[in-house]
Amino acid sequence: MRPGVYSLTLQNFRSYESFSIEPMGENVIFFGENGAGKTNLLEALSLFAPGRGLRRARLADMLHHKGHAPKWQLDISLFNGHGLINLSTTGHISPQKERRTCESFGKSEKTLNALAKYTALGWITPQMDRLFFEGASVRRRFIDQLGTALFTGYADMLSQYDNLVEEWSKVRSGPFEPQWLKAIEVQVATLGLNLTEKRLQLSYLLNDKIGQRASNFPKAQILLQGESEQLISTYPQAQAEEMYLKTLAGTLAALDETSTPPIGPHKTNVLFHHVDKNIPANLCSTGEQKSLLLAIVLAFAELMKEYGTGVPVLLLDEAVAHLDTTRRTHLFEEIKDINVQTWLTGTEMLSFKEAQTMARFFHVLPGKAEEVEVKRGFL
Amino acid sequence: MQSAELQHLIQLLAKLPGLGPRSGRRAALHLVKNKQTLMHSLMVSLKEVYDKLLSCSTCGNLDTSDPCGICTDPRRENSSICVIESVADLWALERTSSFKGKYHILGGVLSIQQGNTPDKLTIQTLVDRVAAEKPQEVILALSATPEGVTTTHYLVDALKSYPVTVTGIAHGVPIGGELDYLDDGTIYAALKERRPYSS
Structure with missing residues (x-):
């Protein structure tokens, strides 16, 4: 039995009033017309990772249109190689506020970050086709999504750092004694360097993995650029921390009220490179960019299997849309080789012709999905 | 339909930490069913606590006398003050019977987002106590959260001009913990705060 999602249940979520699927760890292919609700199912799965899911939507937007109750609920059963893990997450919506909670084995977890103990989710969406052109914050978010899936405690570290940066900005612009700001800066420096590291x-693990893999996709390289990266690669920890603190303290007067700290992982620039062509990813063709992104995510899926503590699951939303038959075949072969449960979506069943022996097919119709028995050679 | 009085009781119970509307109803029903044995005793106890409970003006502990029983206990050592966030932390430390000194309850940790500015906490009272009581050691036993650590650094700075040793409780591997299951931050803290073993 392979680790993966064994069952998924949606209640009051998006286009599904009540829906259940039991893929038993096998790969899943959802096909159906535009707007049928394929991405909603992948989004439901993505909400079992800390954060806002693959669409980064508001919780209220995820409520089923009939909305009998002011909440939606998702339940999942995962097999981790030893036993079943039952998780659930609920979106509570009220006019005043919205919040998401989660439970593991029927017990409430303190924060959503606890989900990272059990799951390791990686995903690609059509919106990410523009990743290499997007602003630095979007590219950082992509890297952080991978970090959350791979490292225990990464999600906590990230939210603690974001919280500290907010504290820093507010204390800096308020009428408080300088020692409060100084005390926060010590924390910002320590946590900032840990997160950068x-x-x-x-990035080293991913670049290594991409380099080693026998893949038909182009080799990508990820580079992280920033002052904190520079400090870490040049100086020992204590000295790097000291210089980090100096930079923080040195610019006190020069910044305006809304400023964030002048140095730190929130300023990191994430760059992607096409290794074989030796050009930045944003100069590649649309098809090449899609292939580079797939190369990164496939290598990452292997890393999740080797290093991650959670159950690895890959979500590929409309990933085959712009691929030619050869690339599609390569993609399905590599998914098979990596042996990580993968959920794919697409409008046409025929786009998955080469995957007919490696996945279960579901025809998605508004509010439901019907399994289609695919016999070898049928498509 | 419940009576207005019962409904009010349920609403009040539901506001207690860990309870909600459903558990509030369950608790109210349990009280009603055990009117003589539980509800009456609870009423008496609540009134007694309400009338007599005071906040110690020295350390912030809750007691029926001011200064509290711990501050006036002659068996407690005057040489050390343990700084904690809340009365719950004091109870946790007292349960272990491992600390024989005095306490100082800060009332929270510094967090501008939660409105905990230095003047809202009893930081100045602590500094005044250290100046007056001249303890040999101040132990900072605050949460290992970024806010807790920020407060620790702030207090170290605030106490630096006094002849007192400021220490902090250890952060790292919990008793019975296995390294393989710990997050990177905890392992990092444990390694950073390693200590030598004497042969």
Whole structure:
């Protein structure tokens, strides 16, 4: 039995009033017309990772249109190689506020970050086709999504750092004694360097994995650029921390009220490179960019299997849309080789012709999905 | 339909930490069913606590006398003050019977987002106590959260001009914990705060 999602249940979520599927760890292919609700199912799965899911939507937007109750609920049963893990997450919506909670084995977890102990989710969406052109914050978010899936405690580290940066900005612009700001800066420096180091570790692991893999997709390289990265790669920890603190303290007067700290992982620039062509990813063709992104995510899926503590699951939304038959065949072969449960979506069943022996097919219709028995050679 | 009085009781119970509307109803029903044995005793106890409970003006502990029983206990050592966030932390430390000194309850940790600015906490009272009581050691036993650590750094700075040793409780591997199951931050803290073993 392979680790993966064994069952998924949606209640009051998006286009599904009540829906259940039991893929038993096998690969899943959802096909159906535009707007049928394929991405909604992948989004439901993505909400078993800390954060806002693959669409980054508001919780209220995820409520079923009939909305009998002011909440939606998702339940999942995962097999981790030893036993079943039952998780659930609920979106509570009220006019005043919305919040998401989660439970593991029927017990409430303190924060959503607890989900990272059990799951390791990686995904590609059509919106990510523009990843290499997007602003630095979008590219950082992509890296952080991978870090969350791979490293225990990464999600906590990230939210603690974001929280500290907010504290720093507010204390800096308020009428408080300088020692409060100084005390926060010590924390910002320590946590900022730890987070930078983790991101660097992730990029080294990924670049190594991409380099080693026998893949038909072009080789990508990830580079992290920033002052904190520079400090870590040049100086020992204590000295790097000291210089980080100096930079933080030195610009006190020069910044305006809304400023964030002048140095740190929130300023990191994530760059992607096409290794074989030796050009930045944003100069590649649309098809090449899609292939580079797939190369990164496939290598990452292997890393999740080797290093991650959670159950690895890959979500590929409309990933085959712009691929030619050869590339599609390569993609399905590599998914088979990596042996990580993968959920794919697409409008046409025929786009998955080469995957007919490696996945279960579901025809998605508004509010439901019917399994289609695919016999070898049928498509 | 419940009576207005019962409904009010349920609403009040539901506001207690860990309870909600459903458990509030369950608790109210349990009280009603055990009117003599539980509800009456609870009423008496609540009134007694309400009338007599005071906040110690020295350390912030809750007691029926001010200064509290711990501050006036002659068996407690005056040489050390343990700084904690809340009365719950004091109870946790007292349960272990491992600390024989005095306490100082801060009332929270510094967090501008939660409105905990230095003047809202009893930081100045602590500094005044250290100046007056001249303890040999101040132990900072605050949460290992970024806010807790920020407060620790702030207090170290605030106490640096006094002849007192400021220490902090250890952060790292919990008793019975296995390294393989710990997050990177905890392992990092444990390694950073390693200590030598004497032969």
